[in-house]
Amino acid sequence: MLRVSLLGEQVIADDASGAVLTRSPRSVALVGHLVVHAGQAQPRRLLAGLFWPDSTDAQALTNLRRELHQLRRVLGDPPSLSVTGQDLCWQDTPSSRVDVREFAVAHRAALAAGDPGSAARHARAGLEAYRGELLPGLADDWVLAARAELERQCVELCDLLCRTPSGDPAAALAAARRRIALRPLEETGYRTLMALQAAAGDRAGAVSTYHRCASVLERELGVVPAEATRAALRRLLARPDPEPRRTAAPGLVGRAAELARLGELWRAAASGRAGFVLVRGDAGVGKTRLVTELAGAARAEGAIVAAGRCFAAPGRLALAPVADWLRTPAVQRAAASLDPVWRAEVDRLLPATRTAGGGHPTVDAWQRLRFFEGLARALTASGRPVLLVLDNAQWCDEETGAFVTFCLGLLPDAPLLVAATLRDGDPGPGVAAWTAQLRDDGRLTELPLRPFDADGTARLGEAVAGRPLSTSDRELLHAATGGYPLYVVEALRADDSPPAEGLAAVLRTRLEQPGPAAREIAGLAAAAGRDVTLELLTEASDLDADTVVDAVDELWRRRIVREFGGAYDFTHDLLRETAYQQVSPPRRWLLHRRLAQGLELLHAGDTDAVAAQLAEQYARGGRPDRAVAHYRRAAAVAAGTFAHAEAIRLLREALALVTARPASGNRDRDELAVLEALAGPLNAHQGYSSPELQRTLERSLALAESLGDAEAALTALLELWSSRFVQGRTVQAHEAAERALGLLAPGTSAEQGGSAHFIVAGSALSLGHDPAGALRHFELGAERTRGASSWPIGTRPDVHGPAWAAHAHWLLGHEEEAVACGAEAIALARRIDHPYSLAIALAYAGMTHQMRRDRQALGVVVTELRALCERYGFAYYREWALLLGGWARGGPAGLAAAQQGVANLKAEGSFARMPYWLSLVAELSPPEAARATLDAALAAGEARDDRWWLPEVLRLRAGHDADPVPRLRAAVELARAQGSIALRRRAEADLERS
Known part of the structure; x- marks a missing residue:
């Protein structure tokens, strides 16, 4: 059976298996047109002209035949699709399920139902079938007309469900909210929702609905709610007299030149030149007001406008502004049409469902770019011009800045403009970096605002x-x-x-103008540090719910707070700061503690979304023990969305609280737990060579040993090896490896045991120890970790082991085995579909081919490695591709690439294998530079005990000596001592020729 989904998405699938048959926009649109006119034959000439209006009649008919052929090839010959030489027709048959037809049937049945129960049942079925607008992203005239009619019918079902006594108030409330989403400028929906909320005893929700209605009407139309809506509010607030007048909002005054410039930038972006405009100036100079005016103009033109804000409060969520953008109804509707692989990435940030108390799945750092791509595709899925507003960018988290930069680079031709406001003199630590990158890319336009004359x-x-x-x-x-x-x-x-x-x-x-209750609520809202719901204000205050509602309504009327997405925030950050300053320090302490308790009550069983807020509130409320637990949870949530910088910040806050406690065993255990959590984000964000990561791991090891925690000590040693090895501290890395191997016990996990053998093999080989012994450890590591789901050292030993073992085989003179090991690693990495493991396998195979001096095989591997590193942002192995590719290419261009690779590795603090890399540069260099480079390679090998390649460096250096024999003899002896048969043979061959 076919399942044709046209509402909220564009896909035709097999209903039994769920397998997608086609997502081709043209094919689905053709089926959509036939479905909209089901039962009515559509002449071929009419369809050809409709879908190919710019082609000749003959060519349009040819195009239609080709499209129809493709459609039938994919779908088979469904009975629902009637095809003749003159026309096409869609017929409802049991062989197909079509959401548009199911909606139509439910709509007719609901209107014709003779009793309320049946009417409500059919209305609910219709609303379930209506998952979004018809064919999202398409804007043909026939689509717009059909879309408008289906939306009208959906509104009709919402109204029917709201007024039909069905005994299901939740369904009626959901229908009223849906009606508002469909028709946000019609007050009827707001009044209906207010009445339903009041009937359900949710007076606070009803007042918030009125505030939202008034804000939308003021912003979009410049009008106040009608008398009927205002009367409904008066009844809610038990005010017989007209409500106090809300303070008037002035229109935009001045700024004509700045607004004109914004208009130019918007038109350029809407035409397909994605950009970023930064409106900057002092606090209170009118930045947000100016961007709001641009947003209103863009909405009037039919663009999608999505707004997000940044907060100074430490309890913020990483990527919160991006989440706000994605929650915009028009964006959500369009994103529903994305392929499942991209929708899954969006679900990382906005999970459709969340298991209470559940954790986030472990994710690899390399998946971050795919995650970002999914978010970018969701924001632009509609095909319409999109304006993304980023308010208070001076407080923007690092991940949001990185995403914006990525998005504009990925989609340079998208009709997209990001309009941000930034307070001068108060940028966050990462803001300068990502705005500088946008400036370098030519995407940034800065618009300074000055005070009025x-x-x-x-x-x-x-x-x-x-x-x-x-x-x-x-x-x-x-x-x-x-x-x-x-x-x-x-x-x-x-x-x-x-x-x-x-x-x-x-x-x-x-702030002194409102009454006492309103002033108290203003202080409480200020202590929250961000937008806050009426429910939280009620839970955290001493006032009853009705008084809280009245107080918030007064603050709203005085334009001290504004409604935003169902919550309330101050109309300006300076007002929030002033309100907080007017609360005494002891009172602040109490307010923070009450806010934390209120958050826990309101989010009982699922505090992930507010973990960062809870941590901050408990920290300020004098409960560091609870704050630490929530900081750790918030960091885990942040890491689950690749927000590693935010995870590091949160864990540093937790660490500061823990280390401030008096010394004790419990304190040390808590510190160890925080440090263990910190190591992963530090590695993902700063790399293995990070000095902070090294300090963190060394402290973890010291604590684990003092506490007698062998498992924690083993974990620290495994991770410490990676840090030391990449830094080129080969002896210290091997010491860590041998200590890790000594800690293995019968209860040690296979992952940890296999990883211990792997790291012993790697550092032993680099030190120039017996390659055969290293090979045995590589094999043990791969065998014990094969199929494991986690890897303590960050890579898979069952892939990394064979890839590196190929080098041991080659040093032992086993050339065929070396090539086979490299191929085995690549094949396994492909089979498990793990791009980072594939990059490792390709990189090590590249080294194997270089050592064999097989430029052709090396070229093939490097081409794929380079593309993989560019696709996923693998910086470390990108440098390998530069170096190996430069050697394979040769000439001045190859030398420049290899030199750049060495410079990049040094800049990153990655000195492992430096003698090997420098030898490649030397082979490409003129004689004098080659001698100097090889001398540097020898010095680096001795200084860092990176000795495995030194026999080859000596051999190459001998080629520049007047008498090469002494250095060649030294190369032979060193290779013999290391058990390196291949390098000894090379040096002996040169010695025989000398």
Whole structure:
């Protein structure tokens, strides 16, 4: 049976197996047109002209025949599709399930039902079938018309379900919310939802619905809610008289030149030149207001506008602004049409379902780019111009900045503009880095905002005051406010006259205007540090729910807070800061603790989404023990979305709390747990050569040994080996490896035991020890970890072992075995579909082919390795590809590539195998440079005990000596001592020729 999905996605699949038969936009659209006109024969000429309007009639018919042939090849010959020489027709048959037809049947049945129960049942079935707009992403006239009609019918079902007494209030509430999402400018939906919420006893929710309605109407239409909607609010608040007037919001004053420039940038982006505009200036200069005006203009043009904000509060979530963008209904509808592989990446950030108390699956760092690509595809899936607003970018987390940079680089031709606001003088630590990259890429436009001059200040003042200002008032207003719009607006709202004091005093006056309950709630909201729900304010305050609702309504009317996505936030960060400063320190301590307790109550059983907030609130509320546990959980959640920088920040906060406690065994155990959690994100973010990672692992080892925790000590040693080895500290790495091997016990896991053998083999081989002994350890490591699901050293020994063992085989003179080992590693990496393991296998195979001096085989491997590293961002093995590819290519270009590879490795602090890499550079260099490079290779090998390749370096260096014999004899003796048969033979051959 066929399953044709046209609502919210575009796919035709096998209903039994779920296998996708086609996602071809043209094929699905053709079926969609026939489905929309089911039972009505569609002439071929009409379809050809509709789908290929720019082709001749003959060519359009040919195109239709070709498309129909392809469709029938994929779908077979479904009975639902009737094909004649003159026309095509879709018929409803048992062999096909079509969501549009199922919706139509349910819609008719609901309207024709004779009793409320049947009507509600059919309405629910219709809403279940309507998973989104028809053929998302398509904008042909026939699609738009059909889409509008289906949406109208869906609204009709929502209304029916809301007014039908079915005994299922939850379904009615869901239907009302869905109606609002479909028709956000129609007040009927808001009034219906308010009535249902009030009937369910959710007075707070009903008031929030009114606030959202008023905010949408003001932003989109510049009007206030109708009297019927305002009357509904009065009934909720038990106010017989008209509600207090909400403080008026002035229109945009001035900024004509800046708004025109934003318009130019938007038009360029909407035409297919993705870009980033950064509106920057002092606090209160009007950055957000200007970008809001651009957003309104973009919405009016039919673009998708998605808004996200950054917060200074440490309890933020990594990628929170991106999550806000993805929650935008238009983005969600379009993203539903993505292939499952990309939807799965979106689900990492916005899981459709979450198991209470469940953990996040372990993820490899290399998957981060695929994750980012999934998010980027979701944001642009609609095909419509998209404006992404990023407010308060000075507090932007590192991961959001990295994603924005990646997205614009991945989709340079997308109709996409990111408009960010940034407060001057207050950038976060990572903001300068990613904005600099955007600037270097030519994607960044900076738009500085300055305070108003005297005339602009006066015009804004008059707009806020609603009356002309005298000359003296104009002068005083500009002198007192400096032309900062926020200062002007808040000053006149506070006193309706030009201020005589500074901005801080004005904001304090504004916050003193509301009643006592509202002031208390303002302090509580400020302590939250970000947007906060009415439910949380009620749980955390001393006030009853009705009083909290009234207090928030007062703050909203005075424009001290605003509604945002079902929660409330201050209209400006300076207001939040002032409100927090007005709370006494002991009171703050209490508020933080209550907020933490309220969050735990509201998110009982699933605190992942608020783990960072809980940690911060408990830390500020004097409960470091609870804060540490939540910091660790928040870090795990962040790492699950590749937000390694954020995970590091959270764990550093936890570590600071733990180490501040008096020394004790419990404190040491807690510190060890935090350090163990910190090692993974440090490695993913900073690399194995990171000094901080090394310090973390060494401290972990010391704690584990002092606590007598052998398993933790073994874990630390395995990870410490990786850090030391990549840094070129070969002897110290081998010491760690031998200590790890000595800790193996009967209960040791196969993963840890196999990894211990692997690291002993790797460092022993690099030290120039017996290759045969190293080979035995490689084989044991691969055997014990084959099929393991986790790897303590970050790589798979069952792949990495054979790949590296190939070098031991080659040194022993086993050339065929060396090639076979490399091929085995590559085959296994392909079979398990693990790109990082494949990069390792290809890189080591490349070295094997270079040692064999097989340039042709090396070229094939390096080509694939380079593409893989570019695709997934494997920086370390990208340098291997540069070096090996440079050697294979030869000439000046090859030398430049190899030199760049060495420079990159040194810059990253990666000195392992440096004598080998330098020898490749020397082979490509002129004689004088070659001598110097080989001398450097010898010095590096001796200094770092990286001795396995030194016989070859000596052999090459002998070629530049007047008398090569002494150095060649030294090469032979060193190779013999190391058991390196292949290198000894090379040196002996040169010695015989000398």
